[in-house]
Amino acid sequence: MKPQVTLGDSPLLLAQPHSGVEVPQDIYNRLNANGQAIADTDWHITRLYANLINDVTFVSTAIHRYVIDANRNPSDESLYPGQNTTGLCPVTTFDGAPIYLDGEEPGEDEIIQRQLHYHQPYHDALGEQLERLRQKHGYVILYDCHSIRSLVPYLFEGKLPDFNIGTNNGVTCDPHYQSAVENICSSHKQYTSVSNGRFKGGWTTRHYGKPEAGVHAIQMELAQCNYMQESDPWNYNVEKAGSLRLVLRQILETLATQVVE
Numbered sequence: 001m002k003p004q005v006t007l008g009d010s011p012l013l014l015a016q017p018h019s020g021v022e023v024p025q026d027i028y029n030r031l032n033a034n035g036q037a038i039a040d041t042d043w044h045i046t047r048l049y050a051n052l053i054n055d056v057t058f059v060s061t062a063i064h065r066y067v068i069d070a071n072r073n074p075s076d077e078s079l080y081p082g083q084n085t086t087g088l089c090p091v092t093t094f095d096g097a098p099i100y101l102d103g104e105e106p107g108e109d110e111i112i113q114r115q116l117h118y119h120q121p122y123h124d125a126l127g128e129q130l131e132r133l134r135q136k137h138g139y140v141i142l143y144d145c146h147s148i149r150s151l152v153p154y155l156f157e158g159k160l161p162d163f164n165i166g167t168n169n170g171v172t173c174d175p176h177y178q179s180a181v182e183n184i185c186s187s188h189k190q191y192t193s194v195s196n197g198r199f200k201g202g203w204t205t206r207h208y209g210k211p212e213a214g215v216h217a218i219q220m221e222l223a224q225c226n227y228m229q230e231s232d233p234w235n236y237n238v239e240k241a242g243s244l245r246l247v248l249r250q251i252l253e254t255l256a257t258q259v260v261e
Helices: 045-049 108-137 175-187 203-208 238-257
Strands: 004-006 012-016 057-060 140-148 163-166 193-195 215-223
Touching (some): 012 045, 012 108, 045 140, 045 238, 057 108, 108 140, 108 203, 140 203, 163 175, 175 193, 175 238, 203 215, 215 238
Parallel strands (some): 012 057, 012 140, 140 215, 163 193
Antiparallel strands (some): 004 057, 163 215
16 A cells, blocks of 8 residues: 655655554454554544645555554564563554454564555655655654553553653754754643653654754654543544644744754
């Protein structure tokens, strides 16, 4: 399946690896009720970021993360060793519950096929667009759009901050860009924020973020309570989202216009 690409010419690229909800029927039939609920979705991310800023490039995939997680290392090496997490082809929910019927989990050969059909095309498109913009501007900023329920005890203790900025402890972007995002988030006192807390940036951020080569990568993990209902039917909250979008617009406009010499 081809990823979805919207072309822009500014140096800012927004990646959305977890906004998709499509599960091929043959895989869907092997999921149990937990899996078929596809609760672990970055719900409404496309809507949340739509029309915030002109002339940006979007890269996303329609495939749900239960099929394959486009923000995981293709080798399935853990991003957070020693901590609970989900893998390249998840077999549990974010709450640690199995998502497949007994004996229906994907084997090694199937995982390889899923990687070839879904994971690789997404990253081929992402890499192509990053290089196009880097060639055009001399640098590019990859902003990886994510969201998650604010309370997921299996993955983290307590309530998640509203804005979770990930740069792999400052490695994946110039400090100027991280500081700019931090300053905007902290200036909006109704929200909480943290840098490189539970979420330090997934494989996308860590793989592509090479500031010395002109590629700056930042992951933004949003607590879903700030723009939607965090339970089925996962409704979008227009009023809450409107307030959050004001902050997101400020972040994106700042990243798109500030050049680090």
